[in-house]
Amino acid sequence: MNFERDSARAVGDKKLQSALINVTDRFRAARKRASDETPGWDDLRGRAREIKKHTIAHLDEYLLELERNVRKAGGRVHWARDAEEARNIIIDIARRNGVKSVVKSKSMATEEIGLNDGLEAAGIRAVETDLGEYIIQLAGEHPSHIIAPAIHKTRHDISELFAEKLGVPYMSEPQELTKVARERLRGEFLGAGMGVSGANFGVAETGTIVIVENEGNARLTTTVPPIHVALMGIEKLLPRFGDLSLFLPLLVRSATGQKTSTYISLITGPRRDADKDGPREFHLVLLDNGRSGILADRETRESLYCIRCGACLNNCPVYRKVGGHSYGWVYSGPIGTIINPQLMGIDRAPELPFASSLCGACRDVCPVKIDFPKVLLELRSKVVTRKEKTGQAAAIMEALSFRFWRAVVTHRRIYELALRLSRHAQRPWKRGGVLRSLPYPFSRWTDERDFPAVSETPFRERWRKIDRKGGPR
Amino acid sequence: MRANLFITCLVDTFFPQVGESMVGVLERLGVDVRFPVEQTCCGQPAFNSGYRADARSVAERFVSVFGEALSQGEGEESYVVCPSGSCTAMVKVFYKELFHNEPRILEKLRRITDRTYEFSEFLVEVVGKTDVGARYDGVVTYHDSCHLLRELGVKDAPRELISSVKGLEFREMPLHDSCCGFGGTFSIKFPKVSVSMLDEKLDSITGTGADTVVSSDMGCLMNIGGAISRRGIPVKVMHLAELLANTGKG
Numbered sequence: 138m139n140f141e142r143d144s145a146r147a148v149g150d151k152k153l154q155s156a157l158i159n160v161t162d163r164f165r166a167a168r169k170r171a172s173d174e175t176p177g178w179d180d181l182r183g184r185a186r187e188i189k190k191h192t193i194a195h196l197d198e199y200l201l202e203l204e205r206n207v208r209k210a211g212g213r214v215h216w217a218r219d220a221e222e223a224r225n226i227i228i229d230i231a232r233r234n235g236v237k238s239v240v241k242s243k244s245m246a247t248e249e250i251g252l253n254d255g256l257e258a259a260g261i262r263a264v265e266t267d268l269g270e271y272i273i274q275l276a277g278e279h280p281s282h283i284i285a286p287a288i289h290k291t292r293h294d295i296s297e298l299f300a301e302k303l304g305v306p307y308m309s310e311p312q313e314l315t316k317v318a319r320e321r322l323r324g325e326f327l328g329a330g331m332g333v334s335g336a337n338f339g340v341a342e343t344g345t346i347v348i349v350e351n352e353g354n355a356r357l358t359t360t361v362p363p364i365h366v367a368l369m370g371i372e373k374l375l376p377r378f379g380d381l382s383l384f385l386p387l388l389v390r391s392a393t394g395q396k397t398s399t400y401i402s403l404i405t406g407p408r409r410d411a412d413k414d415g416p417r418e419f420h421l422v423l424l425d426n427g428r429s430g431i432l433a434d435r436e437t438r439e440s441l442y443c444i445r446c447g448a449c450l451n452n453c454p455v456y457r458k459v460g461g462h463s464y465g466w467v468y469s470g471p472i473g474t475i476i477n478p479q480l481m482g483i484d485r486a487p488e489l490p491f492a493s494s495l496c497g498a499c500r501d502v503c504p505v506k507i508d509f510p511k512v513l514l515e516l517r518s519k520v521v522t523r524k525e526k527t528g529q530a531a532a533i534m535e536a537l538s539f540r541f542w543r544a545v546v547t548h549r550r551i552y553e554l555a556l557r558l559s560r561h562a563q564r565p566w567k568r569g570g571v572l573r574s575l576p577y578p579f580s581r582w583t584d585e586r587d588f589p590a591v592s593e594t595p596f597r598e599r600w601r602k603i604d605r606k607g608g609p610r
Numbered sequence: 611m612r613a614n615l616f617i618t619c620l621v622d623t624f625f626p627q628v629g630e631s632m633v634g635v636l637e638r639l640g641v642d643v644r645f646p647v648e649q650t651c652c653g654q655p656a657f658n659s660g661y662r663a664d665a666r667s668v669a670e671r672f673v674s675v676f677g678e679a680l681s682q683g684e685g686e687e688s689y690v691v692c693p694s695g696s697c698t699a700m701v702k703v704f705y706k707e708l709f710h711n712e713p714r715i716l717e718k719l720r721r722i723t724d725r726t727y728e729f730s731e732f733l734v735e736v737v738g739k740t741d742v743g744a745r746y747d748g749v750v751t752y753h754d755s756c757h758l759l760r761e762l763g764v765k766d767a768p769r770e771l772i773s774s775v776k777g778l779e780f781r782e783m784p785l786h787d788s789c790c791g792f793g794g795t796f797s798i799k800f801p802k803v804s805v806s807m808l809d810e811k812l813d814s815i816t817g818t819g820a821d822t823v824v825s826s827d828m829g830c831l832m833n834i835g836g837a838i839s840r841r842g843i844p845v846k847v848m849h850l851a852e853l854l855a856n857t858g859k860g
C-alpha cells in the first residue's frame with residue numbers, strides 16, 4: 138500500500154471528487170438529522186460504549202456462550218485463527234456438500250479474508266448479491282466504503298459497466314439498472330448451493346446472528362440456499378438479546394440516518410421442522426485474524442468496539458478527499474487508519490496512523506465513541522519505535538531531527554540562539570515577509586502555500602520592551 | 611488576576627504581533643500579564659509525530675516552568691493563558707497520556723491544567739467579558755480550530771467575543787467546523803490531501819463574502835493564510851486576539 142501516492146491520485150480525480158462530496162454530504166446530513174431527532178443520543182452512545190467495553194473485556198466468556206447457544210439451536214460453530222483458516226473452513230463446507238456456486242450478501246469480513254478469490258481458486262463460483270457489491274465484482278474492484286461499496290462509481294460508470302459485462306443496452310436510469318441486476322441475481326439465488334453472509338451482531342445469550350440491510354438480498358442469501366454460512370469477526374458480539382434495542386437504532390441511524398433498516402434478519406440456527414423456509418445447515422465462522430492481538434493492547438483495544446456503521450468515513454475530511462481505495466486495504470477512513478495497521482501488522486501499513494489531521498470529527502459521530510486521536514497517537518508512537526529499529530536512513534534522519542529539536546527547545550538560550558540564526562538563514566528565500574519556496578521537505582508546504590517568515594523580533598524580545606515600559610501589571 | 615502567557619513557539623517565532631495583541635486586550639481588562647521567559651515549546655510536534663520520549667522531556671520542562679510561574683501568585687488568582695486551542699489541548703488533554711504512569715508529574719500537572727485556559731475561553735469564563743471594547747469595520751467569519759472545538763469543547767466563546775465587536779458583521783461559514791487540512795506534519799506528509807482540504811475551506815470562507823477570517827490557532831491560520839497570500843485572495847487573516855485588540859482609536 139502507498140497512501141501518499143494513491144491519495145494524491147484520488148485528489149486529482151475530478152469525477153471521484155464530486156462523487157465523494159455528494160455521497161458524504163448526503164450521509165452526513167442524514168446521520169445528523171437522525172441523531173438530532175433521537176432524544177438522549179449522546180447518552181445512548183455512552184451506554185453502547187460501556188456495553189462494548191464490557192463485552193470486549195469478557196470476550197472469551199461471551200464467545201463460549203455464543204458457541205453453546207448456536208449449537209443448541211442446531212448450528213455449527215467454527216473458529217478461524219486467520220484469513221486462510223477461515224477461507225479453508227468455508228471452502229470445505231462447500232466441497233463436502235458438492236456446492237458449485239455461492240451467493241453472498243455484503244460482508245466486510247469476507248473481503249478481509251479474500252473469500253471470493255479463494256472460492257474462485259477452488260473452482261466455486263461466488264456471486265455478490267448486494268447491488269453495490271455486485272457492481273464492484275463486475276468491475277473487478279474492491280469496495281471503497283464500508284456500507285456503500287460502490288460510491289466511487291458514477292451512474293454513467295455503472296451504465297457502461299453493465300453494457301460491457303452483461304451485454305445489455307446502455308441505460309442510465311437507476312431503476313432500470315437495478316432491474317437488470319435483480320433479474321440476473323434471481324437466477325443466482327435459485328441455483329446457489331450455499332449462501333455466505335457476514336453478521337452485524339452476534340448475540341451470546343441466544344446464539345442469534347443479526348443482519349441489517351435494505352435490499353432484501355441478505356434475507357434471500359440466508360434463507361434460499363440449503364446451506365448458510367455466516368462469517369463474523371469475534372468483536373461483533375453483544376451479550377444480551379436486549380442489547381439490540383440499543384445497538385440496532387444506533388447502527389442504522391449512524392449509517393444511513395434511517396429510523397430503521399428495511400430488513401433486519403435474526404437468525405438462530407438452521408431451519409426447524411415447523412419452518413416454511415430456511416437452510417438445512419447453519420454454520421457460524423468466528424474470525425480472529427489479528428483481533429485477539431488488538432484485545433491484548435489496552436491502549437488501542439477500543440478499536441474493537443466498532444460496529445461498522447461508516448459514520449466516521451462520511452464525516453472525515455480526509456476520507457472525503459481521498460476515498461476508500463487510498464487506504465490500501467479492506468477498511469477505510471478513520472476506522473481504517475486504526476484497524477488496518479493492527480489487523481495487517483503495523484509494518485505493512487505504517488503510513489495509515491499518520492493519514493489523519495487528528496481533527497477528531499470521527500470521534501464526535503462514532504456511535505461507540507472511539508477516541509480516534511488517542512488511538513492514532515498511540516499507533517504513531519508504535520510506528521516510530523519500529524522504524525527506529527530498522528535503521529533505515531530516512532527513519533534515522535527523522536529521529537535525529539527530533540532529537541536535535543528537543544535539545545534546542547529544552548534550553549532557553551539555545552532556543553533563542555536558534556531563533557536568531559533562522560532569522561538570518563531564511564534571507565535567501567524571504568520575499569515580502571513570507572517564504573515562497575523552501576528546500577525539501579518544506580517544499581511540500583511551499584509548493585502551494587506561502588510559509589511565514591521567522592519574525593525579526595520574536596515575541597520574547599518584544600516582551601522585554603513591553604515589560605520595561607512598565608504600566609499597570 | 612494574573613495571566614501567565616503561554617505564548618507558544620509558533621506565535622513567539624512567526625507571529626509575535628498576536629502575542630502583543632493578547633497582552634493589549636488582557637491589560638485593557640485589568641489583567642496582570644506575565645511572560646515566563648523560560649518557556650519554549652509544549653512538545654506537541656514530537657508527540658503528534660510519535661516521538662514520545664522527546665515530547666516527554668519537553669513537556670516535563672513545560673510543567674516545571676509553568677508550575678513555578680503559577681506558584682508566584684503573591685495571593686493573586688494566577689492562570690496560564692494561551693492563544694492556541696491546539697497547544698492548550700496538548701497541555702490539558704494529551705499531557706495526561708504522556709505522563710500516564712508518572713503519578714508525581716501528574717500531580718504537578720493537575721495543578722497547572724486546572725488553571726490553564728485558551729485565550730477566548732479565559733476572557734469569557736474567567737474574566738467574564740464578551741465585550742472587550744473592540745471595534746472593527748469589516749465582515750468577519752470564524753474558522754473553528756479542531757482542537758479548541760473538539761478537544762476543549764470551546765465553541766461559543768470566540769463567537770460571543772466576535773459578535774460583541776462594534777462595527778463588525780459576523781457571518782458563519784458553511785463547514786466552519788471542518789478541518790482546514792493543517793494537522794501539523796500532516797500538511798507536509800500529505801501535501802496534496804492537505805491542500806485539497808484547504809481548497810474546500812477557502813471556498814467556504816470566500817463564499818460568505820467576508821473580508822476577514824478569524825481563528826484561535828495560528829497553525830490553522832498559517833495554513834489558511836499561506837494559501838490566501840499565495841493565491842492573492844482578498845481576505846484578511848487574523849487571530850482572534852488581533853481582532854479584539856482593535857479599539858478603533860489608532
Ligand code: SF4
Pocket residue numbers: 283391442443444445446447448449450471472499502503504505506507
Ligand atoms: S469506528 Fe465508529 S463511526 Fe467508524 S464505522 Fe466503527 S462504529 Fe462507525
